[in-house]
Amino acid sequence: MRDRLIFAGQLGFTLLVAAFLVVPVVLSISAGVTVNYFRGIQSGVTLQWVVQVWNLYAGEIGLSFLIAFATLAVTLVVGVPAAYGLHVKGGRLSRVIEEIITLPLAIPGLAIALALLLTYGGFGGFRQSWLFILTGHVIFTMPFMVRSVMAVFASVDIKTLDEGAASLGASPWTRFCNVIVPNAMPGILAGSLMVVTLSLGEFNLTWMLHTPLTKTLPVGLADSYASMRLEVASAYTLIFFIMIVPLLVAMQMVAEKGEKK
Amino acid sequence: MSHRNFIWICLLPLVVVTAAFFLLPMAQLLAVGAGGSRGVSAYLAIITEPRYRATLINTVVLAAATTVATLVIATIAGLFLQRHRFPGRAVLIAMLTFPLAFPGVVVGFLIILLAGRQGLIGAITAAVTGEKVVFAYSIFGLFLGYLYFSIPRVILTVMAAVQKLDIGLEEAARSLGASPWAVQRDVVLPALGPAFVASGAIAFATAMGAFGTAFTLATNIDVLPMLIYTEFTLAANFAISAALSIGLGVIAWAILALARSMSGGAVAAAG
Numbered sequence: 023m024r025d026r027l028i029f030a031g032q033l034g035f036t037l038l039v040a041a042f043l044v045v046p047v048v049l050s051i052s053a054g055v056t057v058n059y060f061r062g063i064q065s066g067v068t069l070q071w072v073v074q075v076w077n078l079y080a081g082e083i084g085l086s087f088l089i090a091f092a093t094l095a096v097t098l099v100v101g102v103p104a105a106y107g108l109h110v111k112g113g114r115l116s117r118v119i120e121e122i123i124t125l126p127l128a129i130p131g132l133a134i135a136l137a138l139l140l141t142y143g144g145f146g147g148f149r150q151s152w153l154f155i156l157t158g159h160v161i162f163t164m165p166f167m168v169r170s171v172m173a174v175f176a177s178v179d180i181k182t183l184d185e186g187a188a189s190l191g192a193s194p195w196t197r198f199c200n201v202i203v204p205n206a207m208p209g210i211l212a213g214s215l216m217v218v219t220l221s222l223g224e225f226n227l228t229w230m231l232h233t234p235l236t237k238t239l240p241v242g243l244a245d246s247y248a249s250m251r252l253e254v255a256s257a258y259t260l261i262f263f264i265m266i267v268p269l270l271v272a273m274q275m276v277a278e279k280g281e282k283k
Numbered sequence: 284m285s286h287r288n289f290i291w292i293c294l295l296p297l298v299v300v301t302a303a304f305f306l307l308p309m310a311q312l313l314a315v316g317a318g319g320s321r322g323v324s325a326y327l328a329i330i331t332e333p334r335y336r337a338t339l340i341n342t343v344v345l346a347a348a349t350t351v352a353t354l355v356i357a358t359i360a361g362l363f364l365q366r367h368r369f370p371g372r373a374v375l376i377a378m379l380t381f382p383l384a385f386p387g388v389v390v391g392f393l394i395i396l397l398a399g400r401q402g403l404i405g406a407i408t409a410a411v412t413g414e415k416v417v418f419a420y421s422i423f424g425l426f427l428g429y430l431y432f433s434i435p436r437v438i439l440t441v442m443a444a445v446q447k448l449d450i451g452l453e454e455a456a457r458s459l460g461a462s463p464w465a466v467q468r469d470v471v472l473p474a475l476g477p478a479f480v481a482s483g484a485i486a487f488a489t490a491m492g493a494f495g496t497a498f499t500l501a502t503n504i505d506v507l508p509m510l511i512y513t514e515f516t517l518a519a520n521f522a523i524s525a526a527l528s529i530g531l532g533v534i535a536w537a538i539l540a541l542a543r544s545m546s547g548g549a550v551a552a553a554g
Contacts, residue, residue: 130535137311188286226492
């Protein structure tokens, strides 16, 4: 009897916590498709707000995808070889480099953005272009890619495979393409999903780095929260959810697949 | 090309990118912070200037309250979810963890929907008591936002830690006559210590530096990131905002480094 009471109490508490997390999301989704949120769902269901958001903010949404995939490209080209280099080289220098590239996880985005502004803000052409936001996103997401790939190297004994291929006469470049990258695939995949998800949702840095001509999706969100009616803001949030949830599900699936191995 | 050279070529792009777009800007930030009318003492202003000090204390108290509340909530829920199997458990876990990737701005908006002027809590309280309760735009709204942000992360960490616990220890304690509460207090909670330190540090550092949620709820919330933002954009006070953000960065980094040395695991804040 007592055990059942404790169980019921804990279940009730956990359900309450889940409600705290889920109810606002449901409110947001329903507000985004309601004709008039103040009058409630009886006023009718509509997609007019979603269409309006698309007309107003398609540019922001497009730029976010451009930046997310550009960030992914840079973190792949720079991060994957670096993860290999750091793992094979080892030693103190590698640890120092790893520490330094991980710092942007601890330092608030606001500080990094200020640093970038104070250093490169004077370079007009660069400052005005989306590449300026890209640099911030690359610095912020790089540790996720590097560490995700290094985690795989730590578990598959890449050194032995690498040396085996070398003893058969494969050049470093051939080994990197045919041995290292295929073995690192699970880490590359997990890191890529993380990088794209983080870049699409990044606000702290981006708000400081954006210009009126380089607004991203989250910058537009903040914009709509401040100046649009609740239905439009909700519809915009709904579009964001639709984009981000498949990425989250994919991330979960990759993680589960990794656990089973 | 030798193997050694190839390794260096692999590392070179990362070193160049990090030096140009992280180390150099950070050095510049440090220099700007010391280059204002106050000189190097700008770095002490966060403590010596009463207005900044009050904001710092405000931020620390808010972050600490968030951390404690999140740890308590996530431990109760995480222990329960990991120790019981029942229909709907997977759905419940999914509901508790999917807000993981929501940016701070979105969390701020969700809090407005919950406790803002057109919010659910306001509507319910207006219907029940006749008085509309609205607190989204206050420090309590921000607290709720940070709670929303931290709970999924900490629940995941607690659940992973509970899974690794040796259930034999609890059975031994029970067979020696310990009450269920004593088992939790003397066996389970101490064993979860490292997980608490690690996830608590992340929650604390994130709450210290988070900007998006405060920005959305905005108006008059007095926390360090908002202060830095207004000093930089409205007052154009570059030296002070640089010095304050260095201070904020050092605090967040120190908390995480301390937690890492205590728990031995990898600890990092989340945006």
